[in-house]
Amino acid sequence: MKVSREWLNEWIPNEVPVGTLAEKITRGGIEVDEIIDYASEVKNLVVGYVKTVSQHPEADRLRICQVDTGDETHQIICGAPNVEAGAYVVVCKVGGRLPGGIKIKRAKLRGEVSEGMICSLEELGIKEDHVPTEYQNGIFIFQEARKPGEDALSALLLDDQVMEFDLTPNRKDALSMAGAAYEARALFGGEVKVPTHEVTEGSETTSLEVRNADVDAVPYYGARVVENVKIAPAPTWMQMRLIKAGIRPINNVVDISNYVLLEFGQPLHMFDRDQIGSDEIVTRYAHDAEKMTTLDGKERTLQSEDIVITNGKEPIALAGVMGGEFSEVTDQTTNVVIESAVFNPVSIRKTSGRLNLRSEASARFEKGVSHEFVVQALDRAALLLEQYAGGTVASSIISDGTLSVEDTEISITEAFINAHLGMTLTTEEIQDTLFKLGLEVEVSDETLLVSIPSRRDDLKIKQDITEEVARIYGYDALPSSMPAASTTSGKLTDEQKKTRIVRHQLESLGLSQTINYALTSRVQAEQFNELEGTVELLMPMSEDHAVLRKSMIPHLIDNVVYNKNRQQKDIQFYEIGRIFKSNGHGALPEEREMLAGILTGEMNRTDWLGTKVPADFFAAKGVVESVLEKLGLTGNVRYERSARFDALHPGRSADVLLNNERIGFIGELHPKFAQQNDLDRTAVFEVDLNRLLSVKQGNIIYDQLSKYPSITRDIALVVDDTMAADTLVRTVEAAAKKYLVDVFVFDVYEGDNMEAGKKSIGLRLTYLNKEDTLTDEEIEKQHTPVLEALESNGAQIR
Incomplete structure (x- = not known):
């Protein structure tokens, strides 16, 4: 809505500068996007009377006009096809200026002197789309007689500034000069003068x-x-x-x-x-x-x-x-x-x-x-x-x-308004503020009965009245105060601290964070999870955003594909976000905070040394273990071989178990699935971050470095190729009652010189007595039960 200051003054006189007017209207809730000042760049513009028009002797399209500008008659050359004798026109005299910095000088056109310029509306800054058809290819001509020499801007009502209102949908009342006038009255006072509309009706009856x-x-x-x-x-x-x-x-x-x-x-x-x-x-x-x-x-x-x-x-x-x-x-x-x-x-x-x-x-x-x-x-x-x-x-x-013109009524109290605004306005102040809006108020005891005219039918409830009081009284007048409730010093929760540790660790390893929509397609929602049911949107914007995700891996794969298509080969992403488990129709879903990542290409590449690490299962497992180490959970977590998801490589994927509870998985994408997405070897992981953060850690107790040497023993075992190395490690840890501080798998071999269906696993056991030097006899007492336990579980000592 564009509101002319000149026109607004006809409805309600107001002499404040237009900048002040616009600022206060904006503070009152209606944003003034722009102020168009038609007079800001214009100088020496007058009304001219065209006395005579003759053909230019040297140009078919030019006319020589004798124009009375009040003080004298000037010769002006004009090329407009609609210029004619007897017309009242707009003239920019010599020394004048037009919008865009155009200066008018005395000139010669094809040998004839021109002292000024007869103007079109476009040359005065009016958009061509708004110019009447009869003037679009020519000069502007007044419809009525004017006084030569008078200010043309005033004659055209262009000695004016126009405010452009950016209205919110609820302020339809301001889509008119009447609405703008009532708004000005509310902010600056005065009385609105409605234009005359009484009409003398004819005595005849119509057949319509x-x-x-x-x-x-x-x-x-x-x-x-x-x-x-x-x-x-x-x-x-x-x-x-x-x-x-x-x-x-x-x-x-x-x-x-x-x-x-x-x-x-x-x-x-x-x-x-x-x-x-x-x-x-x-x-x-x-x-x-x-x-x-x-x-x-x-x-x-x-x-x-x-x-x-x-x-x-x-x-x-x-x-x-x-x-x-x-x-x-x-x-x-x-x-x-x-x-x-x-x-x-x-x-x-x-x-x-x-x-x-x-x-x-x-x-x-x-x-x-x-x-x-x-x-x-x-x-x-x-x-x-x-x-x-x-x-x-x-x-x-x-x-x-039927045309209903009766006012509606809203009952409100002084206490209600003050309680919602945090102010101490009196009934008189509230009544005066509402009166400025043109709302009649009847006071009875502590109750204010507000009459709402149909032009403000956006006011329907007590809160609407409270808002009107606030914006007209002035948002700047609302008091500021600190919360009265007792507070504690701000600090991060334990979960927030740990989440920051996780982010910092992943980013230090070269992973970049991504943020994806929680909405996905029905096909992707069923990938990389075993959750039953899906939370569907009633009115999805598209099939790609129809349901809530149950795993973050599909979106991470999309992120990698997007970047790979833009010639990025080595990509490592992670995301911390939520997945949603359906609890059935009509029930809110269960939200789970998850940590997921994806690795493809090469990691830790150093060209000057010629070193690099492939983004495989072990790289992903190393990333997860580094996070667990930072959280102090390494001893609580173990891994089990898994083949739960068809989209993962059956021999290169594992479940992550925290205190024997499955909380996630690590694995490489199945070659066929990777090929379908135009990916090379790619590893992913996803773990339940809520479960990781929920483990409470006690005080850290530091041990003094031992001054006594440790002793290692290597064991080569032949076992069935289906046996997991982790099973052997746990067997060793259970059998060694004393001095064992580490078990490390240093070799796995299958191939020549190995019986079919068998494999060789090498374990390195480290023993340490922190109080004395270990002897061979003491080591043998601890090591012999370990060998016996391994043999009893089907392992053959090589």
């Missing part, structure tokens, strides 16, 4: 009748017939106000309907009375597949939710959106029907959206119009047609339906 076939579609429809209008350009002042509001003038009849729309926010429509085709206007919902041709010449196929204005037989307008072609006002129109109505806003919104017909009228109808201005706008338009189109109002208003 109005009927609403569906009250839900059209609660109220009113019309007036104005006869003997003369189609002509609207007066200059009206054209310029429309131009400043961003509307291109057409003719006096159409311009009056747009002008009244901007005044009251009530859209009107003008029909050619003689082209309607009957003596009745019937409003109804359209029939399915019904067709009509709109003003833009396009045939529209209608639906049953569209509202149409008909002549009793066929549509003559698409209600609230666009008029029909055969009933539009043309240069031959003499009798006009003015429509002012209330339409179902939901229907208007759906129709304009489906047909992509957005207009000033539909923008207001779809938000709901103010009932108190429906009849006023109708009368105002009839009055202006009398004054500026020479028309005669034929009869009284023809209408059908």
